[in-house]
Amino acid sequence: xxxxxxxxxPGPTPLPEPVxxxxxxxxxxxxxxxxxxxxxxxxxxxxxxxxxxxxxxxxTCSGTGGMESAVANLVxxxxxAVVALCGNFGERWxxxxxxxxxxxxxxxxxxxxxxxxxxxxxxxxxHPEASLVFLTHNETSTGVCNPLRELAAVARAADRxxxxxxxxxxxxxxxxxxxxxxxxxxxxxxxxxMAPPGIAFVSVSPRAWARREQARSPxxxxxxxxxxxxxxxxxxxxxxxxxxxxxxxxxxxxxEAEGLSEVYARHRRIAEATAAGLSALGFELFAxxxxxxxTVTAALPQPGVDVAxxxxxxxxxxxxxxxxxxxxxxxxxxxxxxxxxxxxxxxVQVLWAIEQALEELDVAPAExxxxxxxxxxxxxxxxxxx
Ligand SMILES: Cc1ncc(COP(=O)(O)O)c(C=O)c1O
Numbered sequence: 001x002x003x004x005x006x007x008x009x010p011g012p013t014p015l016p017e018p019v020x021x022x023x024x025x026x027x028x029x030x031x032x033x034x035x036x037x038x039x040x041x042x043x044x045x046x047x048x049x050x051x052x053x054x055x056x057x058x059x060t061c062s063g064t065g066g067m068e069s070a071v072a073n074l075v076x077x078x079x080x081a082v083v084a085l086c087g088n089f090g091e092r093w094x095x096x097x098x099x100x101x102x103x104x105x106x107x108x109x110x111x112x113x114x115x116x117x118x119x120x121x122x123x124x125x126x127h128p129e130a131s132l133v134f135l136t137h138n139e140t141s142t143g144v145c146n147p148l149r150e151l152a153a154v155a156r157a158a159d160r161x162x163x164x165x166x167x168x169x170x171x172x173x174x175x176x177x178x179x180x181x182x183x184x185x186x187x188x189x190x191x192x193x194m195a196p197p198g199i200a201f202v203s204v205s206p207r208a209w210a211r212r213e214q215a216r217s218p219x220x221x222x223x224x225x226x227x228x229x230x231x232x233x234x235x236x237x238x239x240x241x242x243x244x245x246x247x248x249x250x251x252x253x254x255x256e257a258e259g260l261s262e263v264y265a266r267h268r269r270i271a272e273a274t275a276a277g278l279s280a281l282g283f284e285l286f287a288x289x290x291x292x293x294x295t296v297t298a299a300l301p302q303p304g305v306d307v308a309x310x311x312x313x314x315x316x317x318x319x320x321x322x323x324x325x326x327x328x329x330x331x332x333x334x335x336x337x338x339x340x341x342x343x344x345x346x347x348v349q350v351l352w353a354i355e356q357a358l359e360e361l362d363v364a365p366a367e368x369x370x371x372x373x374x375x376x377x378x379x380x381x382x383x384x385x386x
Pocket of ligand 1: 010011062063064065089136138139140165166167168188197
């Protein structure tokens with residue numbers, strides 16, 4: 001019997017109780033003073049989380065919509081852009097850019113590896129015509145966290161506009177948009193923000209605004225100029241996802257009450273414990289050491305384990321919902337999301353269930369290896385914290 005399902009995919013993430021209550025509030029006038037206060041609080045909170053004093057747009061769409069808004073506002077047909085990618089979501093930048101008629105120079109690291117800043121430097125030197133660089137901070141499909149600060153520094157030093165997919169990173173790990181020279185960063189509500197899907201956040205630097213003036217792609221719903229103009233009046237151009245914004249407001253309050261540095265440390269601890277637990281069960285961690293994501297762990301099972309069967313057993317018998325692979329890794333790996341409302345105990349439960357399931361599938365006897373390995377990691381952190 002499972003009373004509370006463990007939703008451990010890399011988004012949507014579980015909603016904490018205060019967020020569930022917040023989103024069930026009655027509707028308000030989206031052109032009235034209550035909404036203006038809500039938008040103001042969410043915008044300022046998101047600015048603190050992004051680490052920017054610049055414009056922060058709150059759009060009603062998913063993360064992909066936020067990404068598309070960057071392309072629609074910055075790119076003209078025929079522009080050349082470098083995309084530094086290492087997985088499925090990096091490919092999304094490529095596809096959006098091509099859809100808008102841009103020409104893409106793809107710098108692709110092997111899946112499981114991070115993009116090397118030296119490689120980016122070389123590609124930029126070889127392509128002076130490429131005026132924009134598109135990056136993925138946390139590649140959710142492979143569990144790789146790219147060295148964003150270094151990559152952004154390389155792109156900035158080469159005087160390119162830096163656009164970052166921070167969908168599964170911002171609010172769960174450190175990012176400093178202004179200090180790191182990031183012109184545009186995108187995130188969305190269903191990840192570390194502990195809210196349902198429906199809201200994208202987009203930070204826009206003065207350099208990006210200047211570029212937008214020249215860009216000639218069609219834009220209407222995703223026009224940043226409209227969002228900024230209406231935002232200054234405490235409104236959005238079209239009807240916003242008001243219920244999701246109630247949830248986002250509560251999510252940001254919870255993040256700040258915990259303290260962002262503790263939020264980041266918690267994600268890091270839990271990621272390490274997850275990695276240790278899965279390794280103890282014989283999984284091969286997919287992401288290269290040193291670049292493992294604090295928000296999602298991707299792992300390859302022992303030969304002979306059918307990922308679909310394992311996931312279904314976890315879901316139906318243990319109430320534990322984890323993700324499979326994406327793109328070319330579809331059916332080959334598991335991915336455990338540990339971002340947003342996640343505690344050490346949640347992951348211990350997930351690891352315990354995986355070990356039980358592997359016994360049931362005749363892979364290996366359940367002897368408490370995963371929980372022990374995870375506990376060792378968590379115990380070391382507890383001792384270090386004094
Ligand atoms: C890194 C990354 N980029 C983009 C997206 C796309 O966001 P959405 O599904 O909200 O459109 C996701 C969602 O999983 C993601 O993890």
